[in-house]
Amino acid sequence: MALELCVLGCGSATPTTRFNPTAQLLEIRNHYFLIDCGENTQVELRRRRLRFSKINHIFISHLHGDHYFGLIGLLSSFHLLDRTQPLHIHGPADLQEIIALQLRVSQTKLRFPLHFHHTQDNGPAVVFEDDKVVVTSFPLKHSIATTGFLFQEKLADRKINSDNVRAFQVPIYALNGLKKGRDYEDEQGNIIPNAELTLPPPPPLSYAFCSDTAYSEKNTELLAGVNLLYHESTFLEVDQALAKKTKHSTSTDAARFAKKINAQHLLIGHYSVRYDDLQLFEKEAKTIFENTKSARDGHTYHLDNNKQLTVKVPTR
Amino acid sequence: MALELCVLGCGSATPTTRFNPTAQLLEIRNHYFLIDCGENTQVELRRRRLRFSKINHIFISHLHGDHYFGLIGLLSSFHLLDRTQPLHIHGPADLQEIIALQLRVSQTKLRFPLHFHHTQDNGPAVVFEDDKVVVTSFPLKHSIATTGFLFQEKLADRKINSDNVRAFQVPIYALNGLKKGRDYEDEQGNIIPNAELTLPPPPPLSYAFCSDTAYSEKNTELLAGVNLLYHESTFLEVDQALAKKTKHSTSTDAARFAKKINAQHLLIGHYSVRYDDLQLFEKEAKTIFENTKSARDGHTYHLDNNKQLTVKVPTR
Numbered sequence: 001m002a003l004e005l006c007v008l009g010c011g012s013a014t015p016t017t018r019f020n021p022t023a024q025l026l027e028i029r030n031h032y033f034l035i036d037c038g039e040n041t042q043v044e045l046r047r048r049r050l051r052f053s054k055i056n057h058i059f060i061s062h063l064h065g066d067h068y069f070g071l072i073g074l075l076s077s078f079h080l081l082d083r084t085q086p087l088h089i090h091g092p093a094d095l096q097e098i099i100a101l102q103l104r105v106s107q108t109k110l111r112f113p114l115h116f117h118h119t120q121d122n123g124p125a126v127v128f129e130d131d132k133v134v135v136t137s138f139p140l141k142h143s144i145a146t147t148g149f150l151f152q153e154k155l156a157d158r159k160i161n162s163d164n165v166r167a168f169q170v171p172i173y174a175l176n177g178l179k180k181g182r183d184y185e186d187e188q189g190n191i192i193p194n195a196e197l198t199l200p201p202p203p204p205l206s207y208a209f210c211s212d213t214a215y216s217e218k219n220t221e222l223l224a225g226v227n228l229l230y231h232e233s234t235f236l237e238v239d240q241a242l243a244k245k246t247k248h249s250t251s252t253d254a255a256r257f258a259k260k261i262n263a264q265h266l267l268i269g270h271y272s273v274r275y276d277d278l279q280l281f282e283k284e285a286k287t288i289f290e291n292t293k294s295a296r297d298g299h300t301y302h303l304d305n306n307k308q309l310t311v312k313v314p315t316r
Numbered sequence: 317m318a319l320e321l322c323v324l325g326c327g328s329a330t331p332t333t334r335f336n337p338t339a340q341l342l343e344i345r346n347h348y349f350l351i352d353c354g355e356n357t358q359v360e361l362r363r364r365r366l367r368f369s370k371i372n373h374i375f376i377s378h379l380h381g382d383h384y385f386g387l388i389g390l391l392s393s394f395h396l397l398d399r400t401q402p403l404h405i406h407g408p409a410d411l412q413e414i415i416a417l418q419l420r421v422s423q424t425k426l427r428f429p430l431h432f433h434h435t436q437d438n439g440p441a442v443v444f445e446d447d448k449v450v451v452t453s454f455p456l457k458h459s460i461a462t463t464g465f466l467f468q469e470k471l472a473d474r475k476i477n478s479d480n481v482r483a484f485q486v487p488i489y490a491l492n493g494l495k496k497g498r499d500y501e502d503e504q505g506n507i508i509p510n511a512e513l514t515l516p517p518p519p520p521l522s523y524a525f526c527s528d529t530a531y532s533e534k535n536t537e538l539l540a541g542v543n544l545l546y547h548e549s550t551f552l553e554v555d556q557a558l559a560k561k562t563k564h565s566t567s568t569d570a571a572r573f574a575k576k577i578n579a580q581h582l583l584i585g586h587y588s589v590r591y592d593d594l595q596l597f598e599k600e601a602k603t604i605f606e607n608t609k610s611a612r613d614g615h616t617y618h619l620d621n622n623k624q625l626t627v628k629v630p631t632r
Contacts, residue, residue, distance in 0.1 A: 014393040015356070017363050039389045040331070040356040047333050063421045065392045069385075073355045076381045077330040094421040101417060105379045105410040107460055144423055 002304045003028040003153070003205050005228070008044040010269040010295040012212075012234050012248075013066055015039055020297050021066035022270060024230070025050055026207060028151055029132040034058045035149060035209050041070035042077050048298055048314065053083065057128060059135070060091030060119075061211060062146035068095065072102050079110050086113040090127045090137070092145055093118040121145040124222050132156075138222055140213035143247045148213070150223060153204035164197050202305040208263075211270050214243065215253035223261045228303050230295070231257055233268035233281055251281045255288035265309045269295035318620045319344040319469070319521050321544070324360040326585035326611040328528075328550050328564075329382055331355055336613050337382035338586060340546070341366055342523060344467055345448040350374045351465060351525050357386035358393050364614055364630065369399065373444060375451070376407030376435075377527060378462035384411065388418050395426050402429040406443045406453070408461055409434040437461040440538050448472075454538055456529035459563045464529070466539060469520035480513050518621040524579075527586050530559065531569035539577045544619050546611070547573055549584035549597055567597045571604035581625045585611035 004027040011019025021038025025045070032054040034041075045052040052074070060068050068091070078087065089095065096116040103110065117127055121139040128135040132154055137147040157179035165175070170184055170192075178184060184192045208223050211232035223229065234248035243250045249257075251268060258266035266289050268281055275281075282294040293301070293311065300312040320343040327335025337354025341361070348370040350357075361368040368390070376384050384407070394403065405411065412432040419426065433443060437455040444451040448470055453463040473495035481491070486500055486508075494500060500508045524539050527548035539545065550564035559566045565573075567584060574582035582605050584597055591597075598610040607625075609617070614630040 013396050015359050015389065017359060039386065040359065043331050043333060043356065063418075065389055065418070065422065069389045069392075070355065073331065073381055073385045076385075080330050092421075094417075098414075098417055098421065101410075101414055102379075102381070105408070105414065105460075106381065144421075 002302065003151075003207055003228070004300055004302045005207065005230075005267075006048060006050060006300045007267075007269060007295040007297060008041055008048065009038050010271060010297050011066070012232075012270045012272055014273065015066070016273060018273070019271065020044055021069070022061075022211060023070065024209070025055070026151060028205075028207070029153055031057065031133055033135070033151065036061055036067040036211070037069075037071040037074060038066050039069040039073075042074045044297075045074075053078075053081070055087070056085065057088045057090065057135075059127075059137075059149045059209075060089065060095055061140070061148065061209070062142060062144055063092055063094055063098075064144065064212065067212075071095075072099060075099065075103075075110070075114070076106075076108070078112060079108060083112045086115060088115045088117060088128070090117045090135075090149075091119055119147045121147050124150075124219070136222065138219045140210060141216035141218070141247060142212045142214065146212055148208060148210040148219065150206065150208045150226070152206045155204050156201035158194070158198035158201055161197055161199050168192050168197065170197060203307075205303055205305075205307070207303075210257075212248060214247045215249055215257060217257075217260065220261055223263070225262050225264075227264045227307055228267060228301070228309065229258050229261070229263040229265070230267045230269065232270035233285065233294075234270050234272050236275065236280055236284055239272075239274075251284040252288060255285035255292060258285075258289045258292070263289075264291065264307055265303070266292045267295050267301060268292060318618065319467075319523055319544070320616055320618045321523065321546075321583075322364060322366060322616045323583075323585060323611040323613060324357055324364065325354050326587060326613050327382070328548075328586045328588055330589065331382070332589060334589070335587065336360055337385070338377075338527060339386065340525070341371070342467060344521075344523070345469055347373065347449055349451070349467065352377055352383040352527070353385075353387040353390060354382050355385040355389075358390045360613075369394075369397070371403075372401065373404045373406065373451075375443070375453075375465045375525075376405065376411055377456070377464065377525070378458060378460055379408055379410055379414075380460065380528065383528075387411075388415060391415065391419075391426070391430070392422075392424070394428060395424060399428045402431060404431045404433060404444070406433045406451075406465075407435055435463045437463050440466075440535070452538065454535045456526060457532035457534070457563060458528045458530065462528055464524060464526040464535065466522065466524045466542070468522040471520050472517035474510070474514035474517055477513055477515050484508050484513065486513060519623075521619055521623070523619075526573075528564060530563045531565055531573060533573075533576065536577055539579070541578050541580075543580045543623055544583060544617070544625065545574050545577070545579040545581065546583045546585065548586035549601065549610075550586050550588050552591065552596055552600055555588075555590075567600040568604060571601035571608060574601075574605045574608070579605075580607065580623055581619070582608045583611050583617060584608060
């Protein structure tokens with residue numbers, strides 16, 4: 001098991017030639033989850049050669065334009081490219097009205113089923129779950145209703161210990177039971193404990209997306225020990241008055257929160273355009289939380305089984 | 317007098333890394349008119365170093381996404397960049413509802429006055445006029461209500477013939493009258509005809525934007541003799557059945573129309589992504605209308621006083 005996060009946009013507020021607005025593609029257990037969808041996300045997905053037809057779930061944090069203005073364009077392109085598989089959008093209720101209105105005026109009847117799931121900002125709620133992954137929304141502290149999202153792998157099946165399975169002559173039909181943790185009883189009635197025939201699965205990984213938000217401790221318990229935390233860091237601490245006024249975070253806020261929840265890795269982003277030197281963000285955060293990386297457009301963050309985070313930099 | 321048209325997007329339907337969706341910036345008599353505003357137009361304006369704060373009028377042809385999905389982002393950025401001067405949007409009535417809804421859900425009260433002017437597709441109508449320019453909308457033939465726009469310079473003031481004005485000792489106070497075409501009467505009551513004291517102004521120029529549309533002769537009279545015609549050319553003639561079905565034009569249609577209205581120059585664009593070789597469009601059109609150029613993203617088309625069209629290619 002591993003998870004991979006491609007940051008399509010690390011900027012805030014107004015898109016520029018320097019930064020795209022917020023969008024991330026999370027690959028986790030064969031799911032391709034799109035998180036936020038700022039203007040031009042569909043072109044960035046193409047530029048990064050990410051197969052966007054595989055996206056079946058889109059999570060929208062809130063209705064500031066830099067987090068969703070690219071959604072209607074992506075949906076239109078799915079339609080024009082003859083998508084047929086269902087698409088699920090998890091976001092604020094008003095988003096449904098916006099999309100419906102824009103489809104109506106262009107007389108577009110989508111060729112694929114579109115399902116809206118309205119998020120609530122009054123407490124954590126499971127918004128998606130299957131046998132591999134569970135996704136929980138949780139309220140953030142911003143100027144309009146905003147939710148973060150926690151993506152958690154479920155504990156995988158135990159791995160078959162092939163050598164021992166062969167030695168004990170376990171028949172094939174019993175293997176599924178072993179994977180689920182059952183012991184094996186042979187034809188003579190001998191019980192062979194599961195632990196002798198299998199290996200433990202890798203520990204499940206988790207990723208939390210917190211943007212946009214001021215520093216807030218209301219999700220401390222839910223997010224405790226998360227493996228990878230993305231926390232917005234619009235400002236440097238020198239501009240903390242601005243952060244307070246606009247309900248955003250500084251790099252210091254992000255690092256304090258990562259420390260508070262005992263995260264393993266912190267990724268910061270959503271930079272204000274006012275700063276020329278982005279390295280200052282990482283430098284500031286690291287004084288509080290060493291395992292910090294600052295996000296860049298197009299960079300991919302790979303978290304492996306051993307909870308090591310590596311960065312893949314695009315070649316162009 | 318001269319006019320300059322920067323094509324920000326020459327693609328159709330779905331934006332790709334190859335083409336932007338439709339948007340053009342027309343500079344005419346110190347006006348910066350934005351025509352259509354596909355997704356990511358604001359970033360293209362920045363990339364081309366066009367001063368988008370100078371745009372006071374935006375003309376939207378119709379409500380297919382590739383012609384307007386970038387508008388809400390541009391308005392948001394104007395707001396965030398503290399614009400205060402009024403902005404006028406000329407487009408279908410539904411556009412106002414779309415913008416209003418998106419501003420409402422983000423609790424945005426724009427810092428500048430935004431005026432909507434609803435276009436009608438039942439006949440030509442003047443949608444903007446001042447002492448230098450008149451803009452007329454006219455119905456096109458597409459799958460939803462769509463209008464083109466005709467931009468016409470007004471005849472400028474006559475130019476002062478400095479040598480003769482000096483020779484006849486015309487006082488300064490009389491110069492404005494001369495520019496307007498009046499004769500000059502000196503203190504002795506002698507009439508000096510205007511033609512002796514002034515030179516004729518350059519002939520006014522005109523630009524017509526026709527996208528999206530099937531071939532249609534309903535605007536033949538209005539557009540007769542236009543200096544520069546932009547006519548969509550989504551398909552090549554080999555795909556005329558597709559053009560008919562989707563109410564778009566082929567390169568041949570565009571050229572036939574340019575010939576029909578006796579245009580001076582034809583610019584084609586709005587290419588379908590299905591074609592690899594864009595040169596085929598220009599080649600096809602030129603068999604019918606020699607003065608054809610095919611638009612490219614970022615290229616600027618400069619029409620001078622002598623009605624010569626030159627192309628400026630971006631350096632990057």
